[in-house]
Amino acid sequence: MENILEIKEELIELDPAEKYLKKMYELGNTKDLSGQKYCEERLLAREELLQNMDSSYFVRRGMDLEHIEELAISSREDRPEDEGRIDHYSNEQYILGETYNIYILRHMRYVPGSFHDHDFIEIAYLMKGACTHRFLTDGNKTKSHMREGSILIIPPGLVHKIEIYDDSVMVNIMVRMATFHKVFLNNFPEGNPIFRFFTDVLYSPKNMNYILIHTDGDESLDDGILHMLTESEREEAFSDQACDLYLKLWFLAILRHQRELEGVAFQDKAGVNTTVFSILIYIETHFETASLSRIVEEYHFTAAYLNRIFKSDTGMTIQKYITNVKLEKAYEMITGTDMSISEVSEKTGYQDDSFFIKQFRKKYGKTPLQLRKEGKI
DSSP: OHHHHHHHHHHHSOOHHHHHHHHHHHHHTOTTOOHHHHHHHHHHHHHHHHHHOOHHHHHHHTOOHHHHHHHHHHOOTTOOOOTTOOEEEOTGGGTTTTTOSEEEEEOOSSOOOOOEEESSEEEEEEEESEEEEEEEETTEEEEEEEETTEEEEEOTTOEEEEOOOSSOEEEEEEEOHHHIIIIIGGGSOTTOHHHHHHHHHHHOTTOOOOEEEEOOSOHHHHHHHHHHHHHHHHOOTTHHHHHHHHHHHHHHHHGGGTTSEESOOOOSSSSSOHHHHHHHHHHHHSTTTOOHHHHHHHHTSOHHHHHHHHHHHHSSOHHHHHHHHHHHHHHHHHHHOOOOHHHHHHHTTOSOHHHHHHHHHHHHSSOHHHHHHHHHO
């Protein structure tokens, strides 16, 4: 429990980088400040940053001192927004593809944001304060206001950004799609609105939306976040599995607060066809042996019918989806294990190594061996 309380205190306090960024933000918005005085104050703040910054912070954030100083220069309220710029973040940029199913960290404050999307599911939990999340869909900008206890769930592909210029505390949880399929979705009751949200936005390219839940002071949600952060910081044996379980319990707690939902706009039909959803789960859990013929035998429908309803909801045929899942699993094995290329090929259900390599190169633009060599470099 002591570790939990310590982590909560650390979350609330500004870390050295944030103190530096806050100082630069305040200096940048101070009127009638001479250039010489600005430079003097900046040098003092930089010196304090270097004295107090733990090098592991840079590694965990994927930053260096130069990056933080670039952020400090642009941390002004009157800075021109970078119109048209949309960044994309892959699983690998958040370590999800190589090591973890879940990656959790506190959102960095006093940092200018940019519109971006990502391959993973992002869950933002506002532990303290208030803030505004901005979304960009089809060229239109919308806003979502979060208050203390709010949970915002953002699906892959939805363009958004967040900036916090006060001492509010937001924790971001990044979850791999494959983890969400396996650990969470097949445990949600089908009539649940959160279940409908996920089946709509995760499997239908026509519906890009978010879900906002207001929980208003449920301390058990704070505790769940703190437990996940504790396990994440430990990086010990089974820490990743413990994070999976804590997140699963955390989602069950969220279900108690689904009376007040914002941002949800379901399709006219009741989400993804239940047969299609069942097939998606089947492919995720049997990707080594999954094939169209096996699915036809399992569900007792014709291949033509299953492909028609599957493509209607997902935008692709069953075989194309199976191939994508196999190759994504292969990517994780190549970047995250020492298995040989032949072993990866076999584990993902390919009988012919050369055909596997050809398919992999077609999807990722490089062979499995090239990818592994790049990772070692």
